[in-house]
Amino acid sequence: MLQIILTLAIFLILVIPMGKYMYHIATEQKTFADKVFNPIDHLIYKICGIKNEDMGWKKYALTLVTANAVMVFVGYLILRIQNLLFLNPNGIEGMESSLSFNTIISFMTNTNLQHYSGESGLSYAAQMCVIIFMMFTSAASGYAACMAFCRGLSGRKLGNFYRDMVRITTRILIPVSFIVGLILVSQGTPQTLMQNFTVETIEGKYQDLAMGPVAALESIKHLGTNGGGFFGANSTTPFENPTVISNMVEMLSMMILPGACIVTFGHMLNDRKKNKVKATAAAVAPAKKKILMGRQGAVVFGAMAILFMVGLLLCYNSEMAGNPVIGEMGIDQSAGSMEGKEVRFGTAQSSLFTTVTTSFTTGTVNNMHDTLTPLGGLVPMLHMMLNCVFGGKGVGLMNMVMYVILAVFICGLMVGRTPEYLNKKIEGKEMKLVAIVILIHPLLILGFSALAVAVSGGLDGITNPSFHGLSQVLYEYASSAANNGSGFEGLADNSVFWNVTTGIAMFFGRYIAIVAQLAIAGSLLAKKRVNESIGTLRTDNVVFMIVLVFIVYIFAALTFFPALALGPIAEHLSLWM
Amino acid sequence: MKKFGKMLGKAFVFCIVMIVLCSFVYPLALTGVSQLTMKNNANGNLIDKNGEPTNNIEEAVGSELVGQDFTEDYFFRGRVSSVNYNTYTEEQKENGEYTGVSSGSFNYANSNPELEKRIQEDLDEFLETHPGVKREDIPSDLLTASGSGLDPHISPEAAQVQVAAVAENSGLSEQEVQDIVKENTEHKVLGIFGEERVNVLKCNLDIAGAMGLI
Numbered sequence: 001m002l003q004i005i006l007t008l009a010i011f012l013i014l015v016i017p018m019g020k021y022m023y024h025i026a027t028e029q030k031t032f033a034d035k036v037f038n039p040i041d042h043l044i045y046k047i048c049g050i051k052n053e054d055m056g057w058k059k060y061a062l063t064l065v066t067a068n069a070v071m072v073f074v075g076y077l078i079l080r081i082q083n084l085l086f087l088n089p090n091g092i093e094g095m096e097s098s099l100s101f102n103t104i105i106s107f108m109t110n111t112n113l114q115h116y117s118g119e120s121g122l123s124y125a126a127q128m129c130v131i132i133f134m135m136f137t138s139a140a141s142g143y144a145a146c147m148a149f150c151r152g153l154s155g156r157k158l159g160n161f162y163r164d165m166v167r168i169t170t171r172i173l174i175p176v177s178f179i180v181g182l183i184l185v186s187q188g189t190p191q192t193l194m195q196n197f198t199v200e201t202i203e204g205k206y207q208d209l210a211m212g213p214v215a216a217l218e219s220i221k222h223l224g225t226n227g228g229g230f231f232g233a234n235s236t237t238p239f240e241n242p243t244v245i246s247n248m249v250e251m252l253s254m255m256i257l258p259g260a261c262i263v264t265f266g267h268m269l270n271d272r273k274k275n276k277v278k279a280t281a282a283a284v285a286p287a288k289k290k291i292l293m294g295r296q297g298a299v300v301f302g303a304m305a306i307l308f309m310v311g312l313l314l315c316y317n318s319e320m321a322g323n324p325v326i327g328e329m330g331i332d333q334s335a336g337s338m339e340g341k342e343v344r345f346g347t348a349q350s351s352l353f354t355t356v357t358t359s360f361t362t363g364t365v366n367n368m369h370d371t372l373t374p375l376g377g378l379v380p381m382l383h384m385m386l387n388c389v390f391g392g393k394g395v396g397l398m399n400m401v402m403y404v405i406l407a408v409f410i411c412g413l414m415v416g417r418t419p420e421y422l423n424k425k426i427e428g429k430e431m432k433l434v435a436i437v438i439l440i441h442p443l444l445i446l447g448f449s450a451l452a453v454a455v456s457g458g459l460d461g462i463t464n465p466s467f468h469g470l471s472q473v474l475y476e477y478a479s480s481a482a483n484n485g486s487g488f489e490g491l492a493d494n495s496v497f498w499n500v501t502t503g504i505a506m507f508f509g510r511y512i513a514i515v516a517q518l519a520i521a522g523s524l525l526a527k528k529r530v531n532e533s534i535g536t537l538r539t540d541n542v543v544f545m546i547v548l549v550f551i552v553y554i555f556a557a558l559t560f561f562p563a564l565a566l567g568p569i570a571e572h573l574s575l576w577m
Numbered sequence: 578m579k580k581f582g583k584m585l586g587k588a589f590v591f592c593i594v595m596i597v598l599c600s601f602v603y604p605l606a607l608t609g610v611s612q613l614t615m616k617n618n619a620n621g622n623l624i625d626k627n628g629e630p631t632n633n634i635e636e637a638v639g640s641e642l643v644g645q646d647f648t649e650d651y652f653f654r655g656r657v658s659s660v661n662y663n664t665y666t667e668e669q670k671e672n673g674e675y676t677g678v679s680s681g682s683f684n685y686a687n688s689n690p691e692l693e694k695r696i697q698e699d700l701d702e703f704l705e706t707h708p709g710v711k712r713e714d715i716p717s718d719l720l721t722a723s724g725s726g727l728d729p730h731i732s733p734e735a736a737q738v739q740v741a742a743v744a745e746n747s748g749l750s751e752q753e754v755q756d757i758v759k760e761n762t763e764h765k766v767l768g769i770f771g772e773e774r775v776n777v778l779k780c781n782l783d784i785a786g787a788m789g790l791i
Contacts, residue, residue: 002769003769003770003771006769006770007770044594044598047594048587048590048591048594049587049590050587050591062584063584063588066584066588067588067591067592070585070589070591070592071592071595074592074596117679117680117681119677119678119679119680120677120678120679128600128601128604129596129600132599132600132603132604133595133596133599133600135599136595136599137595137599162587162591165591165595169595169599170598174598174599174603178603178606178607181607181611182607182610182611185607185615185618185619186615186618187618188618188621188622188641188642189618190619190620190621191607191608191611191612191619192608192612192619192620192621194620197621197623197634197637199623199634199637199638199639199640200638201638201639201645201664202626202781202782202785202790202791203647203648203649205646205664205666206664206665206666206667207639207645207662207663207664207665208663208665208677208678209621209640209663209678210663210678210680211621213604213607215607215611215619216603216604216607216608217604231680231725232679232680232681233680233681233682233724233725233726233727236682236723236724236725237725237727238640238642238643238644238725238727238728238729239621239642239643242622242642243771244765244766244770244771244772245766245770247771248770322717323687325687325688325692325693326693326696326717326720326721329693329697329700329712330713331700331713331715331716331717332713332714332716332717333717334716335717335718335732335772337687337717337721338717338721339682339685339687339692339717339722340682340684340721340722340723340724341718341721341723341724342723342724342725342728342730343656343718343723343728343730343732343772343774344728344730344763344771344772344774345771345772346771346772349771349772366724367724368681368682368684368724370684370685370686371682371684371685371686371687371722371724373687374687374688463684464684464685464688464689465688465689465690466688467688468686468687468688468689471686488684489681489682489684490683490684490685490686571686571687571688574688575687575688
């Protein structure tokens with residue numbers, strides 16, 4: 001338990017300066033690294049013809065979708081013809097069409113659901129030009145949308161999509177990935193363009209060792225909350241995740257940017273308050289107060305942290321309790337349920353990783369989620385269903401703000417106050433958009449799950465009997481719609497049915513939400529500010545934080561509880577009762 | 578229409594610039610620096626028969642980080658693997674039993690009867706080949722499958738229950754085997770992070786060395 005607490009403490013220490021740095025980047029303020037990056041950025045602006053013009057929410061959203069669409073097209077082409085391209089030392093064939101469709105949607109939407117196995121399905125060129133490329137650009141797209149959203153809420157213009165993309169990529173993603181990559185290599189992650197090795201063992205047998213530019217992919221995979229592994233078994237494989245140090249570096253790198261987004265959000269809102277104070281008391285010299293993340297940011301961060309800790313404790317304790325079936329055989333299970341886990345990580349690092357990867361919607365795994373205990377497996381599923389426990393890069397914060405607006409609205413109705421958030425009135429239009437975002441998620445998960453268990457194409461994929469079979473289906477669609485990408489890997493999901501349905505779930509799960517959220521930001525930005533009065537519901541105190549946690553749980557419980565009861569909860573009861 | 582065409586063109590140029598930056602400049606730079614400064618680490622941590630790092634594929638007997646399948650009774654055995662550690666004989670490759678390099682687990686749910694069956698069979702076999710071992714002394718990691726199918730480690734307890742049988746079959750004394758296990762036990766980082774674990778391949782290299790097999 002101590003190692004879990006210390007890891008989370010390191011996260012808190014790192015996230016504050018990172019959030020501040022991101023805030024400086026998002027608001028185009030000076031940073032210490034401008035001397036290096038300004039010339040690079042200007043060169044890219046020049047080549048691409050990017051001007052420093054504000055886009056407005058409609059153009060911003062349209063540009064995001066167009067840029068992503070072009071990348072999808074190019075990526076799809078590369079996957080189909082990878083056998084003809086360069087850097088294919090292991091002689092991999094071109095990818096089949098429904099699998100290519102699924103793969104490309106999966107990586108563009110930051111999901112990284114993998115229905116192929118990296119060792120046998122992708123050439124090094126495809127790993128680099130499709131997978132690594134999309135890991136950068138999908139992460140940057142999510143971040144760009146989030147920054148535009150935060151600017152809108154804090155009363156700024158929405159900004160320019162391409163500038164946001166370039167600045168996040170050159171100033172954060174590439175340099176940090178490079179450093180993380182070097183740390184991973186030092187732990188033993190390969191980084192080579194040579195082909196796979198075959199060695200002769202001391203028993204006179206042979207062993208194949210899969211190689212490749214693993215470290216380069218591994219670092220951006222976590223930093224960009226992507227999660228798609230170089231190898232089939234993802235971060236459980238020794239080459240992707242060789243030691244406990246690499247394990248912690250991978251966890252921290254997937255946590256830092258989603259966490260930092262909230263700090264950035266807090267700083268942006270705090271600015272606005274400062275400006276207001278300056279305007280009213282112009283004579284007083286503006287006292288520059290140092291803040292960590294601002295009160296509004298802290299409320300959101302605190303609510304997420306509570307949700308996270310509840311999940312983590314449930315997962316850890318459930319895994320430590322072990323599997324009663326194995327316990328009955330009389331063997332020693334004091335280390336917890338070890339099926340599908342690695343000895344070097346044990347139960348503590350595994351359950352932490354599981355909770356982190358699904359809360360921060362990365363989808364990388366360091367143990368096999370299909371073999372988790374029923375309640376241990378319920379936690380990752382639930383966190384993907386909530387989709388706002390920190391969440392993926394940028395989008396998690398936007399999803400949580402949806403719940404914030406919902407909470408403000410519900411509380412407003414209950415006490416008879418006008419719903420306001422950040423000095424803007426919440427009205428019918430915003431609530432409709434919020435409702436779309438909150439409803440599309442369960443609709444995709446539950447709708448497709450119902451379809452999958454009704455038709456033979458879906459049922460054929462299920463590989464575990466009884467209640468767990470339903471869990472496999474639910475997990476797959478929760479993972480798709482939340483753009484997470486982990487899986488109950490037993491599911492035989494490389495079929496036309498699964499490739500197409502999860503592809504659709506990933507696509508709508510990502511773009512409907514982002515466009516609606518940008519529309520909310522645009523709509524709030526256009527409204528006049530209202531002054532705080534005695535009738536205003538405060539959204540920057542502990543009471544509201546607790547209300548927020550309850551709102552999230554109530555909505556999740558209402559929508560998902562029946563399905564969860566038939567899957568993991570029923571499995572748990574059947575094992576232990 | 579013209580405006581949309583322009584927008585598409587811009588998106589395309591941007592896509593190409595990003596490919597150059599993210600797919601070539603970054604990974605190639607990382608490859609260059611890693612290969613120059615950490616050659617053994619960047620190429621899979623291969624080791625030779627003395628357990629020393631090597632970059633010569635002819636001398637290598639495996640990777641320090643990847644487990645192997647051991648069947649001889651004088652060697653320690655590792656965890657259950659669904660992919661047999663990508664280890665195979667020439668015969669198995671020819672008759673198609675080995676289908677190529679992969680990774681993963683059986684993905685049996687806790688409630689899956691197949692899991693119970695597999696563990697029960699392995700348990701019976703283990704008790705038979707390791708006389709004197711009590712059920713409650715066998716830690717579960719020895720009979721459960723690893724996530725990757727390539728786990729190089731077992732827990733110290735899982736090594737302990739094998740010591741007597743390994744000593745018996747190899748002709749080494751129990752003390753010698755204990756020393757080998759101790760030598761190849763890896764510890765928690767700073768005494769806090771991770772788990773105590775024993776590297777199976779390195780133990781077996783030492784045993785083979787002591788027996789004069791290599």
